[in-house]
Amino acid sequence: MKKLLVLLLILISSLLFGQDGFGDIFDSEIITDKSQNNIILNGEIGFNYKLYLDDAWDSEQIFMPYTNLNLLFASEIFEAKIELNIEGNDLEKELTIGDIVQELSLRTFFSFGYLDLGLFKTEWGKGDGIHVIDPLNPLDQSNGISSDINEMKRSEIMARMNFYLGDSGLLELVYKPYYHPIETDVTGRWMVKDFTGFPSPPDTELPGFSQAALRLTKTTGIFDIGAMYYYGYMTEPGVKFIFTPTPVPSEITFTKAQLFGVEAVWPLGPFPFRSELGYWLTEDHEGAELYLYNDRAVWLAGFDIMIPGTSIFVSIQEFGSYVFNFDTSNPVDMDLAMSYNNNAMTNTVIAAVESSFYHDSMKIRLAGLYLFEANGYMILPTYTWNIEDDLELSVKGQIFGGDDEGSNPYYAWRNNDSVTIGLKYFF
Amino acid sequence: MKKILLVSVLLLILLTSLSAQTGREIMQNVIDAQKVNSSAMDIQMTLVDNDGDTSTRRIQTLILNDNDLTKTITLFLEPASVRNTRFLTVENDGRADDQWIFLPSLRKVKRIAAGEKDGSFMGSDFSYSDMGSSGSSVEDSTQTVLREEKYNGRNSFVVESIPNAGTDNNYGKYITWVDKSSWLTLKVEFYSKDGKTQIKELNSENIVKENSHWVAKKITMETLESGHKTILEIKQVKYDIPLNPGYFTTTFLETGRAK
Numbered sequence: 001m002k003k004l005l006v007l008l009l010i011l012i013s014s015l016l017f018g019q020d021g022f023g024d025i026f027d028s029e030i031i032t033d034k035s036q037n038n039i040i041l042n043g044e045i046g047f048n049y050k051l052y053l054d055d056a057w058d059s060e061q062i063f064m065p066y067t068n069l070n071l072l073f074a075s076e077i078f079e080a081k082i083e084l085n086i087e088g089n090d091l092e093k094e095l096t097i098g099d100i101v102q103e104l105s106l107r108t109f110f111s112f113g114y115l116d117l118g119l120f121k122t123e124w125g126k127g128d129g130i131h132v133i134d135p136l137n138p139l140d141q142s143n144g145i146s147s148d149i150n151e152m153k154r155s156e157i158m159a160r161m162n163f164y165l166g167d168s169g170l171l172e173l174v175y176k177p178y179y180h181p182i183e184t185d186v187t188g189r190w191m192v193k194d195f196t197g198f199p200s201p202p203d204t205e206l207p208g209f210s211q212a213a214l215r216l217t218k219t220t221g222i223f224d225i226g227a228m229y230y231y232g233y234m235t236e237p238g239v240k241f242i243f244t245p246t247p248v249p250s251e252i253t254f255t256k257a258q259l260f261g262v263e264a265v266w267p268l269g270p271f272p273f274r275s276e277l278g279y280w281l282t283e284d285h286e287g288a289e290l291y292l293y294n295d296r297a298v299w300l301a302g303f304d305i306m307i308p309g310t311s312i313f314v315s316i317q318e319f320g321s322y323v324f325n326f327d328t329s330n331p332v333d334m335d336l337a338m339s340y341n342n343n344a345m346t347n348t349v350i351a352a353v354e355s356s357f358y359h360d361s362m363k364i365r366l367a368g369l370y371l372f373e374a375n376g377y378m379i380l381p382t383y384t385w386n387i388e389d390d391l392e393l394s395v396k397g398q399i400f401g402g403d404d405e406g407s408n409p410y411y412a413w414r415n416n417d418s419v420t421i422g423l424k425y426f427f
Numbered sequence: 428m429k430k431i432l433l434v435s436v437l438l439l440i441l442l443t444s445l446s447a448q449t450g451r452e453i454m455q456n457v458i459d460a461q462k463v464n465s466s467a468m469d470i471q472m473t474l475v476d477n478d479g480d481t482s483t484r485r486i487q488t489l490i491l492n493d494n495d496l497t498k499t500i501t502l503f504l505e506p507a508s509v510r511n512t513r514f515l516t517v518e519n520d521g522r523a524d525d526q527w528i529f530l531p532s533l534r535k536v537k538r539i540a541a542g543e544k545d546g547s548f549m550g551s552d553f554s555y556s557d558m559g560s561s562g563s564s565v566e567d568s569t570q571t572v573l574r575e576e577k578y579n580g581r582n583s584f585v586v587e588s589i590p591n592a593g594t595d596n597n598y599g600k601y602i603t604w605v606d607k608s609s610w611l612t613l614k615v616e617f618y619s620k621d622g623k624t625q626i627k628e629l630n631s632e633n634i635v636k637e638n639s640h641w642v643a644k645k646i647t648m649e650t651l652e653s654g655h656k657t658i659l660e661i662k663q664v665k666y667d668i669p670l671n672p673g674y675f676t677t678t679f680l681e682t683g684r685a686k
Contacts, residue, residue, distance in 0.1 A: 022487050022502065025467045025670075026663050042507055109684060123535045150533055164686065167676040219677060222522070224538050265538050267523060272538050306540055311547065359474060359655065360550030389482045389506035426507035 043069040046392075046424025047088075056415040057189050064088050068102075079107040081120075102155055113163040113170075119155045122174075124215055124228055125276045125300070126265040128315050130350060132298035133228055133261030133278040136174060136213060138235045140183040141409075144190050144416065145398065147367050147380045154180060168219035179209035181237045181254060192412045201237060201252040209233070209254075223266045230259040234280060238334040240291040247332050255293040255334075256283040271305035274317065287325025290333045295324040302350075313354045320347040340373035341405050347372045361386045369410075376402030376410030390426040395419065450570025450586045453605055458565065460610035463640065465670045466490045469663040472551055477654035482506070484549050491670050496520060498675040503549075513680045529680040536680045551657040552627065552648040556597055567594045573602070578614060581634075582607045589622065599623075609634060609641035626651060638666040 047065040065088040073080040083103035105118030125131030130149055137153040146152050156176055163171040181201070185191045211232030218225055234255045241247035261278035277299050284292035302317025323335045326344035330336065340346060352367040367380040379399040386392050399417045402410040472484040485505035491498045496518045503512040513529040529536050548558050568588040575584055584605045590596035599622035604614040611634055617627040627650050631643035642664055649656035673685030 022467065022489065022674075025489070025665065025668070026469050026487065042510060107682075109682070111686075114682060114684075121534075123533060126538075128537075164678060167673065167678060167686075170678070170681070222525070267525075267538075267540075270523075271540050304540055306546065356550075359476075359547065359552075386508075390508065392508070 038073070040072040040074075041069070042072075042427060043067065044424045044426050046422060048420050048422040050418055050420040052189075052415075053417045053419065054415040060189075077109050079109075081105050081107075098155070113161065116158075116160040116162070119157050121150060121153045121155050122158075122160070123150060124226075124263075125261075126224065126226065126263040126274045127276055127300045127317060127319070128274060128302065128304055130300070130317060130319060131276060132300045132319050132321070133259060133263060133276050135230045135232065135235060135259055136176065136211075138180050138182045141190060142183050142185045142188075145378065145413075147365075147382065147396075154183065156180065165216070165218060170215075170217050172213075172215045172217075174211075174213040174215075176211040176213075176232070177207070178205040179211060179233050179254070180204060181233070182235045189416055190413065192407070192409045198239065198249045199252055204254070217263075223264055226263040228259070228261045228263070230261075233257060234282065234293050236293065236334075236338060238291045238293060239332075239337075241332045251291075253291045257281060257293070268303065270308070271303040273303050274301070276300040276319075287327060287335075290330060292334065293323075293338075294326065294335050297322045297324070311356050314352070316349070316351045318347065318349050320345060322346075338407055340371065340376075340407055341403070343373045345373070371402065371408070371410060374403050374405045374408035374411070376400075376408045378410055392422075392424050392426070394422045394424075396422070448572070448584075450572045450588070451565050453572065453584050453586050453610075454565050454570050454588065454603070456610045457603075457605055457612060460641065462492070463490075463666045464492050465666070465668055467663075467665045467668060467670070468661055471660045471662055472549065472553075473658040473660070474551055475656050475658065484551070486549075489670055489674055491672065491675055493672075500674050500679065509549075511683075513683070515675065515677065515680050517675070527677055527680055534681075536677050551659075552650045552655060553657060553659070554597055557629075557648065567591060567596070568601075576604075578604045579632075581613060583613055598626075606634070606641075609636075611641050611643055613643075637664050638668075640666045 045067040047063065050062040050064065052060045067084075067086050069082075069084045069086075071082040081103055082101070084100050085102045086100055101119060103118070103120045105116055105120040108115045108117075121137045122134075123131070124134040124136065136158065137156050139149070139152050140154045141152065157178060158174055158176040160175075161173045163173075165171055181204070186195045209232075211230065213228065213230040213232070215228040216226060234257045236255075238253040238255055239249050240251040240253050242250045258281045259278055260281065261276065263276045265272050265274045267273075278297070280293075280296040280298065282293050282295055284294055287294040298319070298321045300317060300319040302315065302319075304313065304315035306313050323339070323344045326335055326339075327333055328336055328342050335344075336342065348369060348371045350367070350369045352365060354363065354365040356363045363382075363384045365380075365382040365384075367382070369378040370376070377400070379397070381397045382394065383396075384392055384394045397417075397419050400410045400413040402408045402414070404411055467487070467489050469487050470485070472486070474482045474484070483505055484503075486501055486503055488499060488501045497516075498518070499516045501514040501516075503509045503514070511531040515527045515529075517525040519525060526539050527536050528539050546555055547553070548555050568590045571587045571589075573585045573587050575582070577583070584607065586603045586605060588601045588603065590599070598617045599620040600618035602616040602618075603612050605611070606613050611631060612629070613631050613634075615629040616625050617629070618624060619626050627648060629646060629648045631646050633644040634641060635644060636642075642661065644661045644664075646659045647656055648659070671685040673679055676686075679685050
């Protein structure tokens with residue numbers, strides 16, 4: 001992986017670069033904006049002070065200075081982007097390139113499309129920030145939860161060829177050489193289950209774990225529609241047990257699977273209606289193996305709207321899954337172990353209300369999530385104040401809770417309620 | 428002497444015919460004067476609060492008229508927190524506009540709800556409907572010529588427009604000062620929905636001719652209750668230029684490149 005990243009850095013440094021804005025239309029002598037430079041550097045610098053409101057972890061306080069740097073190079077046929085995220089706490093531990101480099105990518109334009117190559121994130125599906133047919137970048141929950149799901153995604157090395165289909169269509173073909181499962185905390189305060197005594201997961205940065213996917217999107221009349229296919233692995237790892245006669249975890253496993261998905265968004269009255277539907281066809285189609293996941297249907301539906309006569313924005317989405325051949329007889333069956341209250345079906349509602357004041361300089365947002373099968377909930381209030389155009393103060397809260405049910409993360413995180421004060425400067 | 432008399436009579440006829448123009452004809456002239464096949468504008472907006480503190484927004488916008496339906500692409504350049512955000516609006520015949528936004532941090536195009544007409548545009552004193560000309564029609568309101576007067580040294584008609592019942596409008600009444608020579612609006616008073624209280628005021632300055640079209644290069648909108656105002660300066664404008672239709676596509680939103 002390091003070799004690939006170094007190769008990309010060398011390629012990027014060899015490019016000639018262009019500009020943004022409609023520079024081909026306006027006279028350049030009139031446009032003096034600094035973003036017209038051939039190399040564009042922007043980002044943010046700031047700090048977060050997080051105070052946990054419980055005593056279970058000694059009312060832990062974290063002061064986290066950070067900087068996020070985006071370097072964009074653009075020419076007629078190339079675009080290259082580097083995004084670095086350096087956090088104060090990173091300096092206290094052994095760093096890997098992946099800890100700092102959030103994106104390192106090249107985009108090459110052709111008459112028929114463009115090629116993306118490197119380490120980056122994608123977002124597939126028509127949901128508003130959350131998706132059920134978006135398998136390419138696994139989530140990293142080891143440091144907790146963010147209201148921005150994209151922020152929690154792990155950047156992955158991939159090649160993506162995008163073919164234009166008319167003015168509003170795109171065919172994406174993706175190849176990922178490596179696989180990484182969803183990442184969770186195994187010892188700290190964000191741990192959901194105690195994995196003491198479990199074996200280490202195998203190396204998945206091997207050719208045998210490569211994945212491929214394609215996606216077709218198009219705007220037709222009032223509909224933005226799409227279809228996708230993924231061949232790879234489910235993002236959740238499984239566990240193989242040996243019975244002595246008590247079950248002892250012997251191996252971390254990954255379930256080979258294909259995902260078939262469709263997506264659509266269209267204006268329904270005053271709001272866009274968003275929908276996604278998918279089917280995971282796994283190697284354990286019959287549901288015979290305990291350590292593999294069974295077939296699963298997934299769905300999402302929701303809408304967002306600006307309340308007439310106000311500046312209040314509301315978004316509501318429901319998403320869920322249903323496991324086929326669900327067997328409640330064996331507690332070490334992966335589908336049962338990862339279920340909520342022994343239900344084959346899972347349903348979650350996520351909603352957000354947002355309003356801005358004083359010429360958009362202040363914003364209040366209240367987001368919440370409710371997991372029906374385990375009464376799990378998460379409440380995320382946020383207040384932001386743009387003191388200046390490029391200087392933002394924020395106060396964010398996180399509140400968790402739910403039933404004491406084995407796999408309910410919101411119950412497991414009930415002692416992680418927190419308040420975070422942040423200040424950041426955009427440049 | 429005969430010549431003077433003839434010129435005087437002709438002038439009188441001309442003036443009589445001008446004053447005979449109805450409010451509807453005047454406001455139709457205002458709309459017609461703004462009609463272009465395409466335009467490109469580089470705009471700076473300065474927000475000024477009642478303490479005199481300022482903040483700046485910078486956008487570039489391209490507009491293409493396609494069979495009397497407008498397509499608009501807007502690129503946000505400042506402030507840094509919204510830089511390179513791209514916004515596409517496609518006007519439709521008989522249904523709400525289609526709108527998509529590209530957020531550079533997500534690198535994703537997202538269809539969004541058609542913006543509320545009275546919502547603030549980028550935190551300014553302009554609402555989305557104040558900024559847009561699409562859908563504006565003299566049929567939606569009843570116009571009356573109140574008087575003719577000089578305003579800022581320019582001969583103008585003063586026209587009152589009252590939106591017709593059943594039409595969707597943010598205001599209850601407008602009073603517009605229309606320049607007789609350019610058909611540009613020199614001043615607009617915006618009134619509350621009951622038509623009794625003036626809530627905003629727009630003033631145009633720096634009226635010049637660009638590419639044979641008149642344009643006010645500085646427009647100030649003030650919200651009277653708060654004293655907050657927004658100064659919109661057109662740094663550069665081009666009319667009726669060839670624009671690649673590829674700019675007005677979701678592909679351009681995604682890539683920043685017109686095919």
